[in-house]
Amino acid sequence: MAEMVIADSLLALLRRVDTPTVCNAIEAAQGKRGFSRFTRGTMQHSRPGAPPIVGFARTAKIAAAAPADEPLDVIRERRKRYYRYMNPVSGPAVAVIEDEDYPDAIGAWWGEVNVAVHKGLGIAGAVTNGVMRDLDVMDAGFPVLAGSVGVSHCFVHVTETGTSVNVMGLRVEHGELIHADRHGALAVPADILPDLEVAIDSVVASEAIVLGPAKSPDFSIEKLESAWAAFEDART
Numbered sequence: 001m002a003e004m005v006i007a008d009s010l011l012a013l014l015r016r017v018d019t020p021t022v023c024n025a026i027e028a029a030q031g032k033r034g035f036s037r038f039t040r041g042t043m044q045h046s047r048p049g050a051p052p053i054v055g056f057a058r059t060a061k062i063a064a065a066a067p068a069d070e071p072l073d074v075i076r077e078r079r080k081r082y083y084r085y086m087n088p089v090s091g092p093a094v095a096v097i098e099d100e101d102y103p104d105a106i107g108a109w110w111g112e113v114n115v116a117v118h119k120g121l122g123i124a125g126a127v128t129n130g131v132m133r134d135l136d137v138m139d140a141g142f143p144v145l146a147g148s149v150g151v152s153h154c155f156v157h158v159t160e161t162g163t164s165v166n167v168m169g170l171r172v173e174h175g176e177l178i179h180a181d182r183h184g185a186l187a188v189p190a191d192i193l194p195d196l197e198v199a200i201d202s203v204v205a206s207e208a209i210v211l212g213p214a215k216s217p218d219f220s221i222e223k224l225e226s227a228w229a230a231f232e233d234a235r236t
Contacts, residue, residue: 061098
């Protein structure tokens with residue numbers, strides 16, 4: 001699919017808000033509950049509390065449990081194509097990598113070296129159902145959201161590049177807009193992009209209807225009932 005275009009103001013906003021807020025805002029923009037294009041289960045974040053990972057998906061598949069059964073020159077050429085593909089032409093980009101060994105993934109693609117390489121190529125971060133390691137020496141400016149943490153790279157190798165991938169229940173195609181943080185990841189529908197900035201502001205404002213009174217020293221059940229009624233009227 002062709003990559004979407006994102007306004008600078010929306011990109012800046014997405015880098016400030018967490019993924020649950022974006023999920024709520026998508027539903028607000030769609031005018032209904034039920035948005036479901038997000039990861040399932042608990043994932044591991046290399047830098048909990050770091051700014052969100054935001055960008056257009058660069059997708060690939062890897063495997064590590066067993067050695068590749070192809071000639072060495074084929075394996076090396078596929079790796080070269082992978083890194084060329086990961087070099088963004090324009091706009092922010094996120095590496096979205098499916099480990100085909102999941103749920104028994106044991107070999108880390110993401111560690112000190114690959115984090116440094118991908119950051120140097122201009123990638124904003126990574127989302128994977130696979131393994132990450134080297135947490136203490138991994139570049140803090142490149143967050144990784146992974147399925148697990150491990151110690152070995154095993155026989156990790158690239159199997160496909162630019163293909164449709166499934167990461168923790170989230171199906172992602174090349175070029176889709178990804179938002180991810182310590183809570184998980186989601187794919188932003190292209191058709192709601194023009195409305196997303198307003199929707200995020202609306203979600204934040206509606207939550208403030210309850211949060212303001214709840215955090216005040218004179219909060220009471222009466223104030224809760226009044227605030228919640230207004231909150232129900234304002235939210236999707």
